[in-house]
Amino acid sequence: MARLKVPLTIVGGGLAGLSLATGLRNRGVAVSVHEAGHYPRHRVCGEFISGVERSTLETLGIAEAFEDARLHRSVVWFHGDQRIHENLLPSPAYGISRHRLDLRLVQLVERLGGEVLQGVRQPREANEGKVWAAGRIAGESPWIGLKAHFLDLPMLADLEMHVGANGYVGLAGVEDGRVNVCGLFRLDRERSGKGSALQLDYLRAGGLGALADRLSRAMPDEASFKGVSALQLGWQEPEPGLFSIGDAAAMIPPFTGNGMSMAFQSAESALDPLTAWSAGDCSWPEAVSSLQTSLRQRFSRRLGAANLLQGLLGHPLGRGLMNGLGRSGLLPFRSLLSLVRQ
Numbered sequence: 001m002a003r004l005k006v007p008l009t010i011v012g013g014g015l016a017g018l019s020l021a022t023g024l025r026n027r028g029v030a031v032s033v034h035e036a037g038h039y040p041r042h043r044v045c046g047e048f049i050s051g052v053e054r055s056t057l058e059t060l061g062i063a064e065a066f067e068d069a070r071l072h073r074s075v076v077w078f079h080g081d082q083r084i085h086e087n088l089l090p091s092p093a094y095g096i097s098r099h100r101l102d103l104r105l106v107q108l109v110e111r112l113g114g115e116v117l118q119g120v121r122q123p124r125e126a127n128e129g130k131v132w133a134a135g136r137i138a139g140e141s142p143w144i145g146l147k148a149h150f151l152d153l154p155m156l157a158d159l160e161m162h163v164g165a166n167g168y169v170g171l172a173g174v175e176d177g178r179v180n181v182c183g184l185f186r187l188d189r190e191r192s193g194k195g196s197a198l199q200l201d202y203l204r205a206g207g208l209g210a211l212a213d214r215l216s217r218a219m220p221d222e223a224s225f226k227g228v229s230a231l232q233l234g235w236q237e238p239e240p241g242l243f244s245i246g247d248a249a250a251m252i253p254p255f256t257g258n259g260m261s262m263a264f265q266s267a268e269s270a271l272d273p274l275t276a277w278s279a280g281d282c283s284w285p286e287a288v289s290s291l292q293t294s295l296r297q298r299f300s301r302r303l304g305a306a307n308l309l310q311g312l313l314g315h316p317l318g319r320g321l322m323n324g325l326g327r328s329g330l331l332p333f334r335s336l337l338s339l340v341r342q
């Protein structure tokens with residue numbers, strides 16, 4: 001029997017949950033998104049969206065949300081204070097803040113007749129009709145993610161990546177002349193400071209003093225500062241039977257700039273199984289199994305490659321190798337990029 005009238009519950013109104021809700025509404029499926037927070041809100045995120053195909057955005061019906069996004073092509077890499085590599089991306093990346101993008105997607109879902117409930121936290125349980133899109137599953141982790149927007153910060157390329165001894169940080173322009181500065185660092189209890197001062201302290205501790213000096217001459221928007229810890233990279237392995245998408249299914253290391261693309265791609269992969277379940281054409285366990293097979297096929301290779309590269313970036317020998325290759329013009333940037341995209 002068709003279940004089209006019974007709303008699917010999507011837990012988590014981040015990019016995965018909201019883009020799935022839009023795609024399902026475009027197919028006439030009733031959805032209700034339950035989000036713990038309130039919009040608009042800043043997120044710890046590099047806000048650099050790379051590797052998502054236009055066809056994915058169109059299938060989900062969210063392409064209009066990107067119409068005025070910044071388009072980024074040029075990339076420069078630094079190791080410590082040394083510039084080691086520059087290149088152009090094979091296709092442009094989008095630059096738009098999560099503050100703006102998530103709100104736009106909420107408005108899109110509501111315009112299409114979907115429901116978005118804010119301030120509602122749901123338990124994680126593998127129930128029929130419940131999609132888990134609540135982001136990464138918290139666990140013990142050596143990482144801390146820190147982000148803040150800066151104004152009056154001249155850029156050296158569309159994307160700047162700075163690799164230090166304790167992590168890395170990306171700088172990318174978003175709307176309204178803002179530059180998003182977002183990094184992943186090894187958690188260090190010795191570091192101190194509030195808001196962007198904490199970010200600068202981590203940068204200096206990792207040997208990125210020149211960048212910290214540049215940032216201290218710009219103007220931080222302290223209201224945009226966010227931090228997150230307890231994040232585990234790779235497959236999240238929630239309980240069996242959970243229909244999970246986005247970071248809740250798998251989290252790729254942030255240096256790839258591909259996590260948001262994976263959120264959209266996993267929502268795209270969820271559309272057919274959920275539409276079939278809603279129409280009564282398959283059981284819930286069949287829908288879960290179909291999604292999981294599709295995500296493994298789509299993401300296993302890039303997750304493996306990205307975890308390997310993340311390990312290299314985290315090791316002095318790996319960073320030394322990258323430095324040497326970069327400075328001698330031998331860094332295979334495009335090949336490495338394609339490894340973490342497919």
Ligand SMILES: Cc1cc2nc3c(=O)[nH]c(=O)nc-3n(C[C@H](O)[C@H](O)[C@H](O)COP(=O)(O)OP(=O)(O)OC[C@H]3O[C@@H](n4cnc5c(N)ncnc54)[C@H](O)[C@@H]3O)c2cc1C
Pocket residue numbers: 011012013014015016017034035036037043044045046047048049050120121122123124133134135136145146170182183184228231245246247248254256257258259260261263
């Ligand atoms: C430091 C860092 C830098 C990054 N940089 C980039 C980048 O430059 N480019 C890129 O593509 N990706 C980047 N990412 C990854 C990207 O942010 C994620 O992949 C993306 O946000 C995943 O979207 P999502 O919808 O799965 O999860 P989220 O965006 O985390 O959304 C999950 C939502 O669920 C809600 N929620 C949580 N628990 C519950 C609950 N129990 N009930 C109800 N709601 C709940 C949360 O409030 C949240 O709104 C970065 C990540 C980090 C940590």
